[in-house]
Amino acid sequence: DQQVKQNSPSLSVQEGRISILNCDYTNSMFDYFLWYKKYPAEGPTFLISISSIKDKNEDGRFTVFLNKSAKHLSLHIVPSQPGDSAVYFCAASAGNQFYFGTGTSLTVIP
Amino acid sequence: DAGVIQSPRHEVTEMGQEVTLRCKPISGHNSLFWYRQTMMRGLELLIYFNNNVPIDDSGMPEDRFSAKMPNASFSTLKIQPSEPRDSAVYFCASSLVQGRDTQYFGPGTRLTVL
Numbered sequence: 001d002q003q004v005k006q007n008s009p010s011l012s013v014q015e016g017r018i019s020i021l022n023c024d025y026t027n028s029m030f031d032y033f034l035w036y037k038k039y040p041a042e043g044p045t046f047l048i049s050i051s052s053i054k055d056k057n058e059d060g061r062f063t064v065f066l067n068k069s070a071k072h073l074s075l076h077i078v079p080s081q082p083g084d085s086a087v088y089f090c091a092a093s094a095g096n097q098f099y100f101g102t103g104t105s106l107t108v109i110p
Numbered sequence: 111d112a113g114v115i116q117s118p119r120h121e122v123t124e125m126g127q128e129v130t131l132r133c134k135p136i137s138g139h140n141s142l143f144w145y146r147q148t149m150m151r152g153l154e155l156l157i158y159f160n161n162n163v164p165i166d167d168s169g170m171p172e173d174r175f176s177a178k179m180p181n182a183s184f185s186t187l188k189i190q191p192s193e194p195r196d197s198a199v200y201f202c203a204s205s206l207v208q209g210r211d212t213q214y215f216g217p218g219t220r221l222t223v224l
Binding site: 002004006032036041042043044045046049089091093096097098099100101102103 | 114143145149150151152153154155158165166201203210212213214215216217218
């Protein structure tokens with residue numbers, strides 16, 4: 001059973017607009033959340049993280065929001081750029097265990 | 111810095127054969143992780159090591175899978191015997207310390223078992 005779910009396998013957005021990627025989790029013990037970005041034929045690379053004591057973390061064009069009551073995580077990219085086209089994985093951590101979602105493929109259309 | 115190195119990048123083998131995947135973590139990193147990526151389940155953590163010692167192998171799917179880390183600069187993931195359902199991309203990642211530290215992933219090994 002998937003403890004971290006990304007229900008949208010793909011998303012297309014116009015360049016310059018906002019991209020919103022969503023992630024849901026089931027385990028209330030998760031206390032640290034991450035987003036990774038993956039290009040074809042490469043390994044995932046760390047993008048941004050958030051601790052459960054926060055509800056928002058921002059890094060340049062990337063902002064992660066955490067809604068603990070809804071067990072929901074989202075990544076906002078604004079403005080979206082063609083180079084953002086990749087697969088995005090969300091991950092959740094409890095202790096030393098990491099659980100990843102199935103990924104959302106983002107396409108930013110020029 | 112060379113990053114995490116994995117070999118081979120691609121492996122095609124026949125059912126029943128032994129497969130060995132190799133990983134060289136980033137120098138100085140103390141934690142090493144093996145993941146498997148499939149379309150259905152995304153990235154699954156198979157096993158991780160801390161200071162060359164296996165800490166949690168609860169993600170290893172079956173006894174056919176085994177992993178070793180004989181020293182700080184090398185790890186192997188072995189599948190014996192391999193089956194078609196083992197076909198996936200296998201990633202190795204390393205981090206400086208155990209826990210929440212950023213993991214750095216290798217490029218992965220795409221395994222196809224015919």
